[in-house]
Amino acid sequence: MTMLAGTIEHLDRGPLSMDELAEVIARDIPEGSFVNLGIGQPTKIADHLPRDHHGSATVILHTENGMLGMGPAAAGDEVDADLTNAGKVPVTELPGAAYFHHADSFAMMRGGHLDVCVLGAYQVAANGDLANWHTGRPDAIPAVGGAMDLAIGAKDVLVMMALFGKDGSPKLVPACTYPLTGVGCVSRVYTDHGVFEVGGDEVVVRTTWGISVTELRDRLGLPLVTREG
C-alpha cells in the first residue's frame, strides 16, 4: 500500500473538479495532435491545451460540423451565427482554420485521421465498451449525433466523466447496462477519482485522487490492477 502512495495514489488531493480533470487530460494530449472534444464537459479541455512560446495552440481542434482549427468560444461582437461548434455554441476560428462539408468531416473521423477524441459517458465497461447516447428509458427521445462515429473513428478514444453517478453508482462497470455507443472503443477513462486504462484483459489504475486503489476495487467491484513505473 505504501508503495503506491505518491506514485499512483494521491490521497492528499481530490476528488478533482471537472476543471482540474480537464487540465490533467490536456497535459496528456500530445503536441501536434488533431483532436475532437465532445459536447459538454470535454469542451473545458480546450482552455488547458498546451501552447507554444508564441502563445499558439499546439493542438488542432476538429469540430464535426465541419472545421479544423477551431478557436475559443465567441464573445460579444465575435458571435457569428455561421460559426458554431458541435454543441451549436458560437466559436471563433484560428489562423490556418479550414472548413469542409459533413461527409468530409466524418470521413476524416471514420478514416482514422483524428488522433484523439474525448467524450463524456453514462457508462464505460472494463472491455472499453462505451454508453453515452441514450439512457434507454422508454420516454427518452433518442439522439445520437456524431457520438457513434467518434467512438469508432479516432485513434485514441478517451472518456471524461465523474466516476460515480449522483446516486453513488459506479459509471466504470463490468458491463454496460445502458444501450451501447461503441464496442471496445475506449482506451482510457479520466474521472474525478482516478484514471483507468480499459479495453485490455484487465483494468489498470494509473492514478487516483482522494481514494485508495483498495477502496476503488471495493466500490467498483472490478479487479483493478496497478503497474508500477
Place this chain on the structure above:
Amino acid sequence: MARAQLLETTDEAVAGIEDGSTVLVGGFGLAGMPFDLIDALIRQGATDLTIVSNNAGNGEVGLAALLRAGRVRKVICSFPRQADSYVFDELYLSGRLELEVVPQGNLAERMRAAGAGIGAFYSPTAVGTPLAEGKEVRDIDGRTYLLELPIKGDYALISAHRADRLGNLVYRKTARNFGPVMAAAATTTIVQASSVVPTGELDPEAVVTPSIYVDRVVAVAARHHTVQGAR
C-alpha cells in the same frame, strides 16, 4: 434540367413540391438553415413530407415552424433532442411524428452515396449498438461493418453564402455543413443565397458546389438565428 433557374421569389423557388416528398433540409442547428425556403414551403402547403436533416428544429423558426404547421410525417435525423427542440418533442411524444435516428456520419455518407451513384456501403459506425438492428453485418479485413443504404431526396432546400447566375455556390464557415452533400443527393436542389453574382465572379478554384447539382436559386438577404440554451 440542364441550367439552374434564377428565380425572383422563394414562392416560385418551392413551387411544385408534391405531398409525400422526401425533402433534404440543410443546416446544423440554425447555422445554414434555409429559413426563407422553409417559410415558402409552409405557404406552398405540401404535406405528408419526410424531412432529412441533422436536427429536428430549434425554437420556432425554420424546420420547427414546418413541424408546427403539421406538414411532416417523418423526420430522419441524427440529433432531434436539444435544449430548444420543444416543437419536435411534443409532436414526437404524442405520436404524431415518426422518427428515424441515424448516426451523423452515416446520415452524411448515405446522402453522399445517393449523390455519387453508390448503391450501398459498409460503415463501421454503430456496430454492436441498438442502431445496428436489422442491418447486414460483414467482416472485412478483421473489422466489422454494417451495410448502409443511400438516402436520396426528391428535393433539397439549402442555404448558401453566394451563388453565381449559373448556380455555382460558396458557403460561409460552418454554415456549409450538409449543403454540398444534399445538393448532390436530391433530384431537385433549391438554393437560397445571400447574394447572386454575375457568372464569372466566383473564383472557380473556390467553388464548393458546382452548378451541375443546382436547379433553382433565389437571392434572399441572410438572416441569422442562434440556438438558445446551447452549451
